[in-house]
Amino acid sequence: MPIYLTKEEKLTAPMRLVSGMWWFFALMMLNSYTANLAAFMTTSRQNTGIKSISDLADQNKIQFGTQKGGSTESFFRESNDSVYRLAWSKMIQTQPSVFTDTPEAGVERVKKAKGDYAFLMETTSLEYQVEKNCDLESVGSQIGEKHYGIAVPIGSDYRSNLSWAILQLGEKGELFELKKTWWSKKMTCEQNEEEDGSDLSVKELGGVFLVLLGGLIIAYILGIGEFLWNIQKIAVEERLLHMKL
Template identity: 50%
Template sequence: MRPNPPTTEWDGMIKELLEQRADLAIADLTITFDREQVVDFTMPFMNLGISVLYRKPVKQPPNLFSFLSPLSLDVWIYMATAYLGVSVLLFILARFTPYEWENPHPCQSDPPFLENSFTLLNSLWFTIGSLMQQGCDIAPKAVSTRMVAGMWWFFTLIMISSYTANLAAFLTVERMDSPIESAEDLAKQTKIKYGALRGGSTAAFFRDSNFSTYQRMWSFMESTRPSVFTASNIEGVERVVKGKGSYAFLMESTSIEYVIERNCELTQVGGMLDSKGYGIAMPPNSPFRTAISGAVLKLQEEGKLHILKTRWWKEKRGGGSCRDETSKSSSTANELGLANVGGVFVVLMGGMGVACVIAVCEFVWKSRKVAVEERKQQLY
């Protein structure tokens, strides 16, 4: 349905019309400038554009430490820094203010020394207890230290609430990893091959485009070997399916919509690259053009064309099967497996192990200290 390159002859349905062997050509026949020069078209009965057909993105396997995903690495680093900074500030202010020093012996009015509950370790323990919303057995008494504690509690309230709100989504929603999101992404890489129907309007669009991105894509398609062009749309769809993510097919959006309603492995990537329409072709100066254009306009105004498209795209001949699968999967809550929350168990076991090591070190240190003191007592 295009002029053969060496000559100005047409083939396919356009040739049938030019040779007066047909009165009408009704198909997914795109209205183009070249075709409009040799045949007449009715007004478009369906609007469309060029888009990308590609395999659906692969589901990412659950991450062992998915519970860390609700917050970015920067936020985790800032939180750790804030925790240490607030703990040190609380320790310094508690040392500076006189209202945090207490009499260890209330019965003595003039004790030889005073005690301060907010040692560095206790300050660290107080702030981590607040962060984990567990509280602590010590509390600030001075206004300055209470101000630090109040601001820290406000900070932890917001952060914990934000973390909890995002945690469920990150643990239950399946992540998709798609290497391309648009035709521009295709043009920027060479790993994924892409092509179109040989001699069709889609190929002509890239061939005649003045846009640098589409010119680069056309040069890539022409130079790639083996050829990325196909003899039919069906062949292009099969190459996408068999390519396992290594091939994308550029075709008209209406055809893509029809395919992805029946093949759940495929999807449309990005939006439309242009805007055009399907029309009914007739020989030049056909007497039927005005009447058929009026009928098409009436069907559009009454919404009957939309009803017909919905029926044959999404209901008949296997249409809607992928939509049914999507609704079933979305209505079923995903249970959490060990792969989703296993990192929490790892952290728990790691913490228990570190606690045991610290306990052994404390025991050894205290034993050596007691042994040294007993040796000194024996000497004196």
């Protein structure tokens, strides 16, 4: 015998569950996209576009300086390069002074300036500070090359031994391992990942897909149960009808 469903009976419990889970999935995807877009826009606004000393020298928004009396100051003061001369001219003309007494003071000034001040320092010291501070970053390439050495008396017998030992450490990779030990980050920079406006990965959206899959499985089980229950109900009604006949 044919089965007729009323308008209220057409949307069954499994169908309601599937519909609800689908709308939940769509809402979560939209929410994730909006959050990622907001992070991307924030990162884009924070990106100053400064990639080199030339970029710093050609703008007036971001002040920049270095340690007073340090080797970096001497490099800019004595340089004959037009870009470096322009940068030095801006540093000495800027008020209040952009020079600091120590590298640590320069790092603190960068933190407090919130993107309006850049500190120029030696690459080795810069790398160390960046590794220890999640809110700092280095920009551009090296503008000068400088090497460190160990001072010994003139004509010292162990000068060649020290040089040979340092070369051996470099070839064996032990110097690199020492640098990783002392230069590696001691803290977890979780905010860097959260504020990164990169593409959404399957790993980040895995929970949303699992919820959708779980809802579909439950709806499938409920649908089978409802189907079997309807079959049993129809069978009982058919049996009663035959008994009446």
